[in-house]
Amino acid sequence: MLALKSSELEGIATSLTAVAGALHESNTDRLQSWQQLETMTSASSLIQGFIKLVDYNRPTVNIVEQMHKTASTLFNTADFLRTLEGYVDVLEKQADKSITLTVMLRYIASLSSLLDLMCAREINALCTAITPEPLKHLGDFGTLPASAIHEFHLVNAPPEIRALAEAHPDMQILEAGDGSLVASFGDIDRATTVTTIVAGVGSSNPEGWNTYVDRARTVSASTGSATVLWLGYQAPASIPAAVSGAAANRAAADLQRFQAALQSRNPHQRKVVMGYSYGSTVVGKAASSGELSADALVLVGSPGAGVSHSSQLGAPVYAVTGSADPIGFAGTQYDGIHGTDPTAALFGATVWDSPSTHSGYWNDQEFLGNVAEVVRGK
Incomplete structure (x- = not known):
């Protein structure tokens, strides 16, 4: 059930402590023998030799210290793990009677996986004297369950993200940072x-995140599948700033990294990437290199995807710009601020009609139905 067992950790820690103690005792005896020999001579060459022997022995002293610290980490982990095991013992007896209890068991199992990861990182740091890189990107967590990754970020994320998670308990944090x-x-x-x-x-401003959360939730409910809200880049703060493609160029690699992490976690999962407004420019930059893990792309209210034809994006492309959306003036069938209008016939995408304004797509049931068909691979 759990990734670790407290009894096993305690057994390893106890053995490690015993070995460290024996090594320390042997080292102490050796040093005492050398000190006794040193008193029997006044020859400077021999005395220098004894000093060298002590220097050569110093790594052993460091190893003993590392072993004791590692054992202490294992003992502390085992103490916390015993608490989780106690919950599991109680819940497993009743799990068949309640779906809620089964979900709780799954949650505890994810905490155990997180504990396993953090214990391993701590031991690695102790034994290599190298501070591990902070856990920032989804791929840094390997195959750790999303629920465990969420718990990690609840402790370490900036206050505005923790507050957002409290306001939206159905949301799981996968990556967190200042403005992302x-x-x-x-x-x-x-x-x-x-x-x-x-x-x-404007999507890097936490004041507007509730709106984006609602939109992602709407897509999830409409498609019946998991939906990720990706605000993992420093977006332009204003429309004039969005004329530049610099932010999209910088964001492309981060989006590629995130989608690659999803692919690594579940290679058989269908992946759809939707770019909204300037986000479609980010998607275009990421996809045009051929390194974006996506089975389909949806460009919504797009000022351009940085390419002249959909075939340059490496996946089937669907595009929509509402008849009441002024962003339609940003591009033409030949060129535009960020390339050809994705809804132009020459671009080669599958185009959807919509009466939407720039912010109204999430209330357009026909649009949401079209997205659902793409998500389901129809």
Whole structure:
């Protein structure tokens, strides 16, 4: 049930402590023998030799210290693990009677996996004297369950992200930073499809995150699959700033890294990437290199994807710009601020009609139905 067992950790820690003690005792005896020999001579060459022997013995002293610290880490981990095991013992007896209890067991198992990861990182740091890189990107967590990754970020994320998670308990934090957030709705570990939504201008401002959260939740509910809100880049703060493609160029590698992490976690999962407004430019930059893990791309209210034809994006492309969306003036069938208008016939995408304004797509049931068909691979 749990990734670790407290009894096994305690057994390893006890053995490690015993070995460290024996090594320390042997080392002490050796030093005393050398000190006794040193008193029997006044020859400077021999005395220098004894000093060298002590220097050569110093790594053994460091190893003993590392072993004791590692054992202490294992003992502390075992103490916490015993608490989780106690909960499991109680819940397993009643799990068949309640779905809620079964979910709680799964949650405890994810905490155990997180504990395993953090224990391993601590021991690695103790034994190599190298401070591990901070856990920042989804891929840094390997195959750790999303629920455990969420718990890690609840402790370490900036206050505004923790407050957002408290206000939206169905949200799971996958990545967190100052002005950046990647969160999911639905179970990315078990879903057959994951839709990643890349937002646009102003999306790095936490004051507007509730709106983006609601949109991602709407897509998740409409498609019946897991949906990721990807605010993992420093988006342009204003429309004039969005004329530049610099932010999209910088964000492309981060989006590629995130989608690659999803692919690594579940290679058989269908992956749809949706770019909204300037987010579609980010998606275009990421996809045009051929290194974006995506089975389909959806460009919504797009000022351009940085290419002249959909075939340059490496996946089937669907595009929509509402008839009441002024961003339609940003591009033409030949060129535009960020390339050809994705809804132009010459671009080669599958185009959807919509009466939406720039912010109204999430209330357009026909649009949401079209997205659902793409997500389901129809």
